[in-house]
Amino acid sequence: MSVTDTTTSASAPTEDAEEAARYRRDRRMKVARWMLPSLVLVVTVLAWHLYVTLWEVPHYILPGPVLVAQSLIEDWGLLYPALLITGRLTLLALLFAVIGGVTLAVAFTQSKWAEMSFFPYAVILQVTPVVAIAPLLQIYVENAFVAALLCAWIVAFFPILSNTTIGLKSTDHNLEDLFTIYGATRWQRLRYLAAPSALPYFLGGLKIAGGLALIGAVVAEFVIGRAGTGLGLASTLLEASYRFNFGRLYAALIMISCMGVVIFAVMSLISYLALFRWHESALKRE
């Protein structure tokens, strides 16, 4: 009987065939992740351009990509300030949503009475369509920007509130017991146990709230900006549609959608940076 030697000889490659194949596949996937969407974009824009030129579609029905690009450049002096306003509106709404949502969530978890008293109203505020509230805000709040901000805030704050509340309550029971045994104070419990446990939930809420803040801002601009106060990108878009300036309309639309993408990307990055060391959701499968 002989024993087969299973150790590899010194001349064997450090990587076996399977590993090498996996490595190649990973590289291919990495490139494809950027290449494929870019390709789709190019093809779509090209098809759009050909359709508009070959079929001679009038620009007030569908402006071609060239016209949109032209508007983007020529109207930049108009669009850029509008972008700043919408951006400021969205970010401020998000900021206040974070402050309000987290504060309220902490209050709710610290006091059952506070939660029982106010949670139903938070829900009511959330389920009432913001489009229905916006005109009222416009009446009661003189400053159009503040009215729009309130509007966007109402939409953005709920996911932060509800997610953070769930997160603060989702602490490990054994860790709770451990903190009790070591005589932790309320503050220590919040700071060292509840807050870190809630972080992944909060960041999930933040991602949703970022998108909602933009939607809230757009809705607010549609409703409140209509009074001729000329707020941001969405107001510009609406105005352009009245004037049949479809190049500018599409340019504003593209800018809004780019803003949404940037917000989402930034929120995802924040979430990744905060969690990648320890949380399962940020764990890459080996």
Place this chain on the structure above:
Amino acid sequence: MPAARAPLAERETLLQMSHVEKTFRGDIVALKDMNLQVNDGDFISLLGPSGCGKSTALRLISGLMTPTSGNIRWTGGQGNGDLGVVFQEPTLMPWARVVDNVYLPFRLRGTPYSEVKDDVLEALKLVGLEKFQRSFPRELSGGMKMRVAIARAMVTKPRLILMDEPFAALDEITRHKLNNDLLALREAIGCTVIFVTHSVFESVFLSDRIVVMAARPGRVIRELTVDAPYPRDEEFRTSADYAGFCRQASDALHQAIGEAA
């Protein structure tokens, strides 16, 4: 190494449970008339079938629950740092590095890290994890996580450490290793341990007293003494003495199960 432990009969009382009962929702008797004297330096195993109130006993001792009747008295009073606990799960904070997890008991007492840095590092060294102090729990194996939990329980040099089936979820080899290490640790810091387990072998290997419990209602039915000297090692695990103690404990356990059935 600290001075040799006093013989069983001459140890000072640390804790006394007298006629302790715990009833849940008015009709589930988790623990009935439990009397247990815990002495300084004891290694006590609570051995019994599922549902016999072992965890309940530990929760009562740790003050997480109060007895329905009877009382638990610490001689000399219980201070803030007198207790360390290890649960069946490692129960680490996943967001904190190993060293911060071990520092936790001090942090909750308000002691700055600079003052206890040496204690924390020494505890990590004792469990053999000084190289992993900057790691996150996620990066450790099950056995290593449990070592961190043990380091955390003993970092304050408590008078009593409570362990609730700490090694039940580990594989046999890791478990043996941790049993050996636990005894070595106890020699090093000389604490008293109450250890909950389902395993006859584990209880005999580790303890000098075994309290056998039965379920429905949860109660103590026998107490055995494992009269074998420490330090115990792999040699003890294969000795005739060990086999004899295992048979005794096993018989008592079967009696416990039989009575309950």
